[in-house]
Amino acid sequence: xxxxxxxxxxxxxxxxxxxxxxxxxxxxxxxxxxxxxxxxxxxxxxxxxxxxxxxxxxxxxxxxxxxxxxxxxxxxxxxxxxxxxxxxxxxxxxxxxxxxxxxxxxxxxxxxxxxxxxxxxxxxxxxxxxxxxxxxxxxxxxxxxxxxxxxxxxxxxxxxxxxxxxxxxxxxxxxxxxxxxxxxxxxxxxxxxxxxxxxxxxxxxxxxxxxxxxxxxxxxxxxxxxxxxxxxxxxxxxxxxxxxxxxxxxxxxxxxxxxxxxxxxxxxxxxxxxxxxxxxxxxxxxxxxxxxxxxxxxxxxxxxxxxxxxxxxxxxxxxxxxxxxxxxxxxxxxxxxxxxxxxxxxxxxxxxxxxxxxxxxxxxxxxxxxxxxxxxxx
Amino acid sequence: xxxxxxxxxxxxxxxxxxxxxxxxxxxxxxxxxxxxxxxxxxxxxxxxxxxxxxxxxxxxxxxxxxxxxxxxxxxxxxxxxxxxxxxxxxxxxxxxxxxxxxxxxxxxxxxxxxxxxxxxxxxxxxxxxxxxxxxxxxxxxxxxxxxxxxxxxxxxxxxxxxxxxxxxxxxxxxxxxxxxxxxxxxxxxxxxxxxxxxxxxxxxxxxxxxxxxxxxxxxxxxxxxxxxxxxxxxxxxxxxxxxxxxxxxxxxxxxxxxxxxxxxxxxxxxxxxxxxxxxxxxxxxxxxxxxxxxxxxxxxxxxxxxxxx
Numbered sequence: 001x002x003x004x005x006x007x008x009x010x011x012x013x014x015x016x017x018x019x020x021x022x023x024x025x026x027x028x029x030x031x032x033x034x035x036x037x038x039x040x041x042x043x044x045x046x047x048x049x050x051x052x053x054x055x056x057x058x059x060x061x062x063x064x065x066x067x068x069x070x071x072x073x074x075x076x077x078x079x080x081x082x083x084x085x086x087x088x089x090x091x092x093x094x095x096x097x098x099x100x101x102x103x104x105x106x107x108x109x110x111x112x113x114x115x116x117x118x119x120x121x122x123x124x125x126x127x128x129x130x131x132x133x134x135x136x137x138x139x140x141x142x143x144x145x146x147x148x149x150x151x152x153x154x155x156x157x158x159x160x161x162x163x164x165x166x167x168x169x170x171x172x173x174x175x176x177x178x179x180x181x182x183x184x185x186x187x188x189x190x191x192x193x194x195x196x197x198x199x200x201x202x203x204x205x206x207x208x209x210x211x212x213x214x215x216x217x218x219x220x221x222x223x224x225x226x227x228x229x230x231x232x233x234x235x236x237x238x239x240x241x242x243x244x245x246x247x248x249x250x251x252x253x254x255x256x257x258x259x260x261x262x263x264x265x266x267x268x269x270x271x272x273x274x275x276x277x278x279x280x281x282x283x284x285x286x287x288x289x290x291x292x293x294x295x296x297x298x299x300x301x302x303x304x305x306x307x308x309x310x311x312x313x314x315x316x317x318x319x320x321x322x323x324x325x326x327x328x329x330x331x332x333x334x335x336x337x338x339x340x341x342x343x344x345x346x347x348x349x350x351x352x353x354x355x356x357x358x359x360x361x362x363x364x365x366x367x368x369x370x371x372x373x374x375x376x377x378x
Numbered sequence: 379x380x381x382x383x384x385x386x387x388x389x390x391x392x393x394x395x396x397x398x399x400x401x402x403x404x405x406x407x408x409x410x411x412x413x414x415x416x417x418x419x420x421x422x423x424x425x426x427x428x429x430x431x432x433x434x435x436x437x438x439x440x441x442x443x444x445x446x447x448x449x450x451x452x453x454x455x456x457x458x459x460x461x462x463x464x465x466x467x468x469x470x471x472x473x474x475x476x477x478x479x480x481x482x483x484x485x486x487x488x489x490x491x492x493x494x495x496x497x498x499x500x501x502x503x504x505x506x507x508x509x510x511x512x513x514x515x516x517x518x519x520x521x522x523x524x525x526x527x528x529x530x531x532x533x534x535x536x537x538x539x540x541x542x543x544x545x546x547x548x549x550x551x552x553x554x555x556x557x558x559x560x561x562x563x564x565x566x567x568x569x570x571x572x573x574x575x576x577x578x579x580x581x582x583x584x585x586x587x588x589x590x591x592x593x594x595x596x597x598x599x600x601x602x603x604x605x606x607x608x609x610x611x612x613x614x615x616x617x618x619x620x621x622x623x624x625x626x627x628x629x630x631x632x633x634x635x636x637x638x639x640x641x642x643x644x645x646x647x648x649x650x651x652x653x654x655x656x657x658x659x660x661x662x663x664x665x666x667x668x669x670x671x672x673x674x675x676x677x678x679x680x681x682x683x684x685x686x687x
Contacts, residue, residue, distance in 0.1 A: 029487055092467050094415070149665040151676070152467055153414065153611055156604055157658040163601075164658070169651025288478070294471050330486040332479050339475030343454070346469045349462045 010351035011299050011306070014344035015313070022337045026329060038329045045323030046316030060204050065319060067205030070279060073315025074214040078269035079293025080300060080307040081221055082262045086151075087260035087302045088225060090238035091144070095155025096266040097290025098162035099136045103129035103267025105166050107274040108281035109175060111191025118194040122209075125195045126271045133261040133267020136162065141259035145252055151259075159290070171283050186283040197276040210272035215308065217265070222304035234258050266290060292335070295342040314338050382640075386632050388516040394628030395527035396421075396585040396599070400606035401613065402534055403448075403543035403578030403621040408615060409538065410571030411677040416455055416470035417579045418603025422463060424448040424580025425479050429587040429594035430488075432497040440497070441523075441584045448580015449573050451477065455574040460565050463681035474603075485596060493595045500589045521589040523581075531621035538617060547571055551675035554655030554682045564682045582606065608661040614673040627657045 019039075026035035044050075046069045048062035079096045086093035093099075107129040116124060140158055143149035177189040197208040225231040236244040237254045245251045269289060274281055296314060300307035317334035325331050344351075400417050407414035428444025435443075451473055458464040489495065500521035508518045538544035546567055550557045554564045586602070587594045609627055613619025634653040 025483075029484070092469070094471070099477060143662070143666055146667050149662075152413070153607070153665065154662060156415070157608060157662045160601065160604060160608075160658045161655045161662075164651045164654035167651075168573035168654050169649040173651075175647055288475075291475060294468070295475060306491055328487065330483050332482050336476060336483055339472055339479055342468070342470035343458070344475060346464045346472050347458050349460055349464065 006352060006355070007301050007303075008306075009355060010348045011310070011341075011345055013351055014347075015299065015341045017344050018337045020343035021340055022333070025336075030328075034327055038327045038333070041323040041326055042317060042320035042334065043232075044320065046318075046320030063201055063207070064204040065323075067201065067207035068319035068322075069312075069316040070207050070211040070285060071315075072318045073311045074210045074272055074276070075269050075289050076296045076315050076318070077214040077218055077294055077308055077311035078265050078272060078295030079289050080311050081293075081304060082265035082269070082290075083256055083293045083297035084263040084300070084302050084304060084307050085221065085234075085265060087297065088238045089234050090241065091141075091151045091255070091259055093137070093140075093155060093259070093261075093262045093266075094152055094294065095137060095140055095158050095290070096262070096269075096293045097285070097288060098155070098159035099133040099263040099266035100273075100290050101159075101162045101166055101272040101285055102136045102270070103133035104270030104274045104278075104285065105170060105175070105188070105281050106132035106267070107195075107271035108188045108191060111195035111275060112189040112280070114195075115192070116194060118198075119239070121192065121194040122197060122275065125191070125275055129267040129271035129274075130264035131267070133270065134189060135246045135262035137259050137263025137266070138236055138256065139335065141256045144259075145255060166281075167284050171281055175281075177219050177280070188281040190280045191275065195275055196279060197272070206277060208276040210276040213321075214266075214272065214311075217268070218304050218308045221265075230254070266293070269293075292338065295338050298345050299338075299341055382636075384480065384513065384516050386629070386636055387513075389632040390625065390629045391516060391520055392590060393526050393631055394596070394624050395523045396582045396590060397602060397606055397609060397628055398531065398582075398621060398624040399528045399578045399585060400582035400599075400603055401609035401624050402530065402617060403575040403582065404606055404610040405613070405615055405617060405620050406534075406547075406571050406578065407452075407575035408610065408678055409551045409675055410547050410568045411554060411675055411680065411682070412456075412459055412568055412572050412575075413466040413574055413609065413679045414452075414455070414470055414572070414579075415467055416451065416473035416477075417575075417582075417606050418476040418599060418601070419470075420448040420451045420576050420579035421583035421586070421599040421603045421606075422477040422481050423451045424583030424596045425587040425598045426494075426583075427580075428584035429494045432588055433495060437498050437500050437588050441581065441588055444578045444579040444584025444587070447577070448583060449576040451570050452576020452579070455576070456569050459681065460568050460572065463683065466679055466681075481594075482596065485542070485594065491596060493593045494587075496497060496592045497588065500593045523585050523589050531617045532615035548675075551677055554677055558684065560680075568682070579603070579606075605657060606656050612661045612664055613655070615675065616673075628674065630656055 023035045023039060048065045050062070052061045056142055079100060082096045082099065083093050107125045110125040110128040111121070114121060114124065136158060140151050140154040143154045144151050153169060171188055172186065175188050175189060180345050197210050200207050200209065225235060233244070233249045234254050236247065236249055237251050239250050273285070296310050297307055300310035313332065321331040321334040324333055400421055404414050404417050423442035424447050427447035428440040431443035432440030455473055458469045459466045485494070500523065502519050502521055503525070505518045509515045518670050538548060546557060546562055550564055550567045557567070558564050583599055586598055605627060609620050609623035609670060612623040613621070634650060638650065
């Protein structure tokens with residue numbers, strides 16, 4: 001079996017197994033008909049209602065669902081890439097959630113407070129989110145490099161610091177829309193029209209600039225990691241920091257850069273959420289996008305293009321989740337499929353053991369080696 | 379003044395058992411060398427199953443079911459991490475995601491979005507002698523789980539530091555190959571620790587739905603599992619440390635809730651967010667200051683392979 005196939009097959013099988021298990025799960029708790037119906041609704045909600053399109057020829061029954069899928073996919077892709085970039089330098093970024101949160105807040109503030117033409121306003125707001133998310137991630141990188149604090153622990157802590165400070169102080173206190181008045185609005189003030197990401201299909205769909213942006217970023221990360229010297233050095237640090245140091249690679253700088261980039265990507269996801277659909281920081285991210293990023297990255301094999309595929313797939317499923325509601329299946333059901341797929345991907349070695357070609361039995365029966373004499377126990 | 383302190387202490391004792399059980403669970407697993415970031419998911423499974431079981435069975439049975447549910451989630455974690463040497467953080471996060479979405483689906487399809495139907499809470503023990511003594515009377519009026527939470531850390535301390543089994547559990551997290559050369563089973567000991575960890579996390583979840591509340595709510599445990607991880611780190615991976623950390627964090631929580639209801643003016647000066655962030659910031663500060671002299675078990679996160687060195 002080729003190396004490439006060994007890398008891809010476990011993910012593919014995991015996704016299919018997760019789909020199957022979740023179908024059985026609905027079939028057991030409800031019945032088989034509901035399970036199939038819910039899956040069909042999920043497909044219609046994620047990939048468009050083709051049957052209705054051929055009947056009525058209304059394009060919106062396709063563009064609306066596909067647009068929603070693309071919006072979800074853009075968020076998943078950016079947080080997934082954030083986790084991937086950290087993995088490449090050998091760090092496990094559990095903090096994408098917190099980085100995205102502070103990024104979203106920064107984008108909302110920049111979008112609401114600044115007065116700029118759209119060509120400047122959007123990049124400035126995105127940049128603000130990237131810088132904030134990156135700095136947030138650099139706290140974890142700094143603790144790791146200077147004090148040897150494990151990044152898994154520090155990013156978990158930073159997630160909750162971000163939630164506490166943003167959701168329980170800034171967005172309900174000083175930065176709340178109508179702060180100082182008695183208006184009880186949750187979330188920050190609405191961003192200026194000039195900061196809103198333009199809709200690509202006008203009224204036909206909510207699809208916005210964030211989707212092509214995320215795809216372009218994925219492509220850029222891929223080129224960086226596979227073609228550029230600094231990307232190569234980053235991967236070298238991840239594969240073995242001692243060897244990398246011996247080869248003259250600036251390990252500390254590459255680690256900090258990669259973690260900063262990971263935070264910036266998660267922050268950009270926050271910006272896409274705020275500037276693309278929410279138009280303000282709504283008082284909470286509403287979904288554990290940062291944790292989803294871990295699933296998307298690992299199911300995508302920690303490869304930028306694999307991550308893109310996995311984000312597109314789960315973006316479609318997640319968008320379809322809302323249609324599952326019609327059959328009384330909670331809209332977060334695709335998240336269960338995604339979580340199970342991650343669980344199965346974690347058992348990569350199980351798949352590889354199952355996929356290993358059976359060895360031909362040896363013709364000559366070999367004798368068992370003599371058992372070694374018992375070592376006296378202490 | 380005395381009444382305020384008593385109210386604070388009483389509410390601390392109300393909230394800290396769940397945190398403590400989960401923190402002890404995390405400590406147990408990590409001392410044996412298996413990272414357990416899935417505490418949150420195991421708590422959620424325990425809380426849900428305990429509440430569901432307590433609808434038909436007596437509540438103590440529900441608590442046991444919750445413990446088993448936590449152990450069941452831990453068994454998945456153990457199978458992947460011990461048997462198949464998977465990445466322990468990945469497996470733990472997957473358990474969190476599955477428990478989050480799976481719990482939501484089951485809750486909605488079985489009982490609707492508002493939570494399970496109310497159950498009988500665990501009996502609260504009112505101690506007639508204590509209720510007259512100032513300060514000490516805060517101990518009265520809590521469920522048996524609060525008392526368990528006050529005793530268990532010491533029992534756990536005794537187990538880890540005073541028994542051969544405890545020595546082996548600690549050794550397997552520091553230098554598994556040394557344990558193996560004694561002819562002991564590294565995987566067996568780790569299985570024991572991981573299953574025990576799941577039971578404790580499940581117990582923590584069950585505490586939430588049977589003692590703190592009287593049902594399973596949609597957001598349970600709302601990040602308490604992650605705070606338990608903070609308590610574990612803050613307590614330097616020791617049972618008594620986890621005990622003090624859990625007590626301290628729960629006191630912080632009680633203080634925040636108390637301030638919000640009795641002195642909202644003060645929260646204008648010290649925003650709630652600061653108090654909420656405090657446990658995590660303190661944990662980060664402790665980690666930053668202890669520096670290289672880390673207290674984490676040496677073999678933490680490293681899958682055991684017989685052939686490796």
